[in-house]
Amino acid sequence: MRFLRQFCYILAISFVAELLRMTIPAPVPASVYGMAILFTALKAGAIQLDEIETPGAILLAFMPLALVPAAVGLVDAWDEIKRVAFPGLILILGGTLATTVVASASAQFVIRRDKEREK
Amino acid sequence: MTSTLTYLRDLFAHNMFFSLSITLGGYLLGISLRRRFPILLFNPLLVSLLVIILSLKVLEIDYTTYKEQSYPLSYLLTPSTICLAIPLYRQFELVKKNLRAIMAAVVSGVVVNILIVWLVARCFHLEYADYVTFLTKSITTAIGVGVTEELGGNVPITCAVIALSGIVGNALGDKVLRLLRLSDPMAQGLGIGVASHGIGTTRALELGETQGAFSGLAIALTGLLTVLVAPFAAQLPL
Numbered sequence: 001m002r003f004l005r006q007f008c009y010i011l012a013i014s015f016v017a018e019l020l021r022m023t024i025p026a027p028v029p030a031s032v033y034g035m036a037i038l039f040t041a042l043k044a045g046a047i048q049l050d051e052i053e054t055p056g057a058i059l060l061a062f063m064p065l066a067l068v069p070a071a072v073g074l075v076d077a078w079d080e081i082k083r084v085a086f087p088g089l090i091l092i093l094g095g096t097l098a099t100t101v102v103a104s105a106s107a108q109f110v111i112r113r114d115k116e117r118e119k
Numbered sequence: 120m121t122s123t124l125t126y127l128r129d130l131f132a133h134n135m136f137f138s139l140s141i142t143l144g145g146y147l148l149g150i151s152l153r154r155r156f157p158i159l160l161f162n163p164l165l166v167s168l169l170v171i172i173l174s175l176k177v178l179e180i181d182y183t184t185y186k187e188q189s190y191p192l193s194y195l196l197t198p199s200t201i202c203l204a205i206p207l208y209r210q211f212e213l214v215k216k217n218l219r220a221i222m223a224a225v226v227s228g229v230v231v232n233i234l235i236v237w238l239v240a241r242c243f244h245l246e247y248a249d250y251v252t253f254l255t256k257s258i259t260t261a262i263g264v265g266v267t268e269e270l271g272g273n274v275p276i277t278c279a280v281i282a283l284s285g286i287v288g289n290a291l292g293d294k295v296l297r298l299l300r301l302s303d304p305m306a307q308g309l310g311i312g313v314a315s316h317g318i319g320t321t322r323a324l325e326l327g328e329t330q331g332a333f334s335g336l337a338i339a340l341t342g343l344l345t346v347l348v349a350p351f352a353a354q355l356p357l
Contacts, residue, residue, distance in 0.1 A: 014198045027269070027346055029261030032339045034201030042208045052205065059199040060206075060331075064164060064321035066196040068142050069189040070260065070282060071164070071318070072171050076182045077279035084276075087243040091253050092280065095235040096287045096314050097295050099257055103228030103337075104301045104310025110220040111303055 007055045009047055013037050132180040138188035145170030162290040164318065200317060203335030206324070210332040217305055221333070224306070225340045228313030232257050233352045240357055251353050252276050255345065256284045259316040262342040270353045281316065288315020289322040304329040312337025 017034030024033075041047040074081075081088060131137045149166030175185055186193070207214065214221070233254060240250040252272035255263035260281050267277040292311045301307060304327055311319040312334030320338060324331035 010198050010201060013201055017197065017201065027262050027265030028343070029197075029259060031197050031200035031259075031261065032342065034197060035204040035207070035335070035339060038201055038204035039208055042204065043211075049205070049208065056202040056205040059195065059202045060324060062192070062195050063199040063202075063317070063324070065142060065146055065167075066192050066194075066199050067285070067318050067321065068146065068164070068167055068171070069186055069193050070278065071168055071286065072175075072185060073182060074168075074279050074282055075172055075175070077275045080273065080276050081279055084245065084249050087239050087245060088253075088280070091236060091239050091256065092283045093287055095232065095239070095253075096257065096284045097291060098235060099228050099232045099314035100288060100292045100310040100319075101295060101299060101301070102231040103224040103313040104296050104306045105299075106227040107217075107220040107224035107309045108301055108303045108306035110223045111217060111306060114217070114219065
């Protein structure tokens, strides 16, 4: 019963998030609205953390699996991708890793500088 | 004999539990292979993709049928992504203290991504539609498709490019960061989330709750900032 109620919170938030996505004319996915709603509900105390932790952990474990069916769609787009294979490879491999490194290095630089200033 | 094979193939193709089993089975195989042989190729996501694609090829099942049958997993995407708010809530004190670092990561990541795509597009004389398609490679599919459509890009390639960028971030992101001694958990999470959205974030969650929380936050902020700047980036001369 308790678990079902906890799960129901997340499903209800998902529903409201989908409604917002359909009514607000902005390219924002339902998951972003949902994250904002759940976070606000936790901060406001409308939902207690221990009420949502178990279904949350289960759903987060399922997150990579939920992304797999869409990723398999690569097979269908393969002919189109081959057309831009070489620049695509540079962008997907090099571009993604370079972006990861630059974003991470910028954050680490600011974090360390802020810590030094605090001292 | 042929009719028996066709019957069996149809039985597999139109059975939801078969699609779910190869998806979950492939992922679990990837996890156990990575535990035994910690090499790059044995990334759970890559192994599950290989298992599924091979199964579909051998049984001559098309992607659309597989997608239809694996819908229960796809439906979990929104509620599971919403649950990223839980690690974010637990780590909120860290988030509040590091707002400048978060902004630095998101802004620098979005700018560098645009610059690299623009430079490569210029060097290889990419068409406008391909250029704007690659602009959205680091953001979550739900936002990326909308931006690509609006700018006149190629939607099927967008989904594939976004998925491939996520796979690269999932398989290699944390290794490259460690190699370059970028060891701060917040910075690691931000880097992975900015460049490789949800697929990368699943790896960030494995690294730790801090990495997962910051990566989840980065998905939302990077997506929103890209929506704002992509129309200007699309006007850069090719």
